[in-house]
Amino acid sequence: MKKLIVTLAALWPLTTLAADPWGKADPVAGHDLHEKACVACHVRLYGGDGSKMYTRDGRLLSSKLDILQRVAACNAQVHAGWFPDEEGAVAAYLNKQYYHFKD
Numbered sequence: 001m002k003k004l005i006v007t008l009a010a011l012w013p014l015t016t017l018a019a020d021p022w023g024k025a026d027p028v029a030g031h032d033l034h035e036k037a038c039v040a041c042h043v044r045l046y047g048g049d050g051s052k053m054y055t056r057d058g059r060l061l062s063s064k065l066d067i068l069q070r071v072a073a074c075n076a077q078v079h080a081g082w083f084p085d086e087e088g089a090v091a092a093y094l095n096k097q098y099y100h101f102k103d
């Protein structure tokens, strides 16, 4: 039994990583980054606060990993110049605010 607990404890970081591909990234920091580099264009496309991009029918993403990959691609595309931890923060923010994916 003790051995099982030790094994589970050792696996804990892995399971957390699998649950959140962005680790412990800060969604609050992600909000600000997203506001600066991303919102204006989505607003031009969809009006309002631009959030319809993330909530529309037929949206493109269906998992946490999708969000992270898409944020990384957009970062490169619009030359936002974010580091991976900043991409993670924006992905964490988008999931918390709009997508609500469990995995």
Ligand code: HEC
Binding pocket: 034, 037, 038, 039, 041, 042, 045, 053, 054, 058, 059, 060, 061, 067, 070, 071, 074, 075, 078, 080, 090, 094
């Ligand atoms: C110049 C305009 C523009 C800018 C700037 C922009 N986007 Fe987008 N974004 C788009 C368009 C257009 C789509 C929809 C693509 C499609 O439907 O194929 C999109 C789609 C997305 C999606 C997927 C939405 C879905 O369907 O679930 C995400 C996530 C996203 N953008 C994040 C970002 C982030 C993060 C940034 C800032 C780094 C950003 N975008 C900057 C134009 C832009």
